């Protein structure tokens with residue numbers, strides 16, 4: 001595995017490449033062209049500039065998170081082929097530039113959903129949190145307004161104001177899309193892009209839906225072992241793989257995370273590893289990465305990744321806001337650096353125990 005950190009580019013991120021370079025064991029970043037819209041063809045010179053900037057700082061681009069999917073593809077609209085053609089051109093350009101891992105998601109309307117972006121924990125840190133009762137009480141069209149005051153002046157991926165302005169139309173467009181249709185539209189998309197993924201050895205890594213169940217009546221399919229194995233079989237190509245995100249699959253306590261990892265051997269191309277603390281079945285908050293601080297056994301998660309021979313990029317996921325840092329919620333420097341170091345420590349111990357037969 002390669003330890004990486006997500007980076008939003010010098011125009012948008014409060015964290016610099018120079019800071020990332022100083023986190024022990026972090027050698028790569030996961031980034032994207034943050035100013036592109038879903039459906040747009042990425043310009044070759046923009047891809048090159050992004051890579052050059054990262055490499056000048058002594059790091060490398062370990063993968064893209066994300067190349068977003070245009071709604072027409074997810075809806076299965078008349079113009080989806082045009083947007084798939086655009087996606088293929090972007091993949092070709094990324095492949096030619098030496099990028100071999102692309103994360104994406106297939107969530108209708110909203111990317112990840114949280115009800116609070118700065119819930120205070122007993123130690124004074126703040127974290128993202130989710131409460132099902134709060135979701136049930138909220139009008140989805142008001143979701144953006146209720147959260148935008150907590151974004152610390154940043155624009156969070158999937159929550160761009162331009163997108164949120166069109167939310168009513170988006171809900172209407174997804175009216176006839178149920179789970180089966182979403183599966184069919186995903187299959188159609190994957191079958192069309194697999195030839196270019198094979199040609200350039202681009203590993204596609206679908207991110208799970210977060211939380212891992214339907215919200216606001218919208219269908220969600222990348223939520224559990226059964227569905228993800230169905231997806232792997234439906235387009236049975238090693239380039240059709242997953243981003244294993246412990247914090248997203250872990251929102252559903254019925255998901256056995258180490259077991260899911262083992263069942264996806266050879267198909268996990270990217271890992272997001274973080275911890276959650278459940279206060280009840282309906283309420284969770286993001287915790288420090290340390291097992292003891294939350295509800296997951298992080299050792300077992302890392303051990304399962306080690307045992308399946310996972311060799312892709314991994315990153316600590318959302319961190320707490322600590323030490324007075326002001327940054328995009330979940331994406332400050334300090335707690336993610338602590339997370340990277342902790343995960344590297346677990347990995348070293350697991351690796352050495354294996355090598356020494358302990």
Ligand SMILES: [Mn+2]
Pocket residue numbers: 207245247248272317
């Ligand atoms: Mn994730």
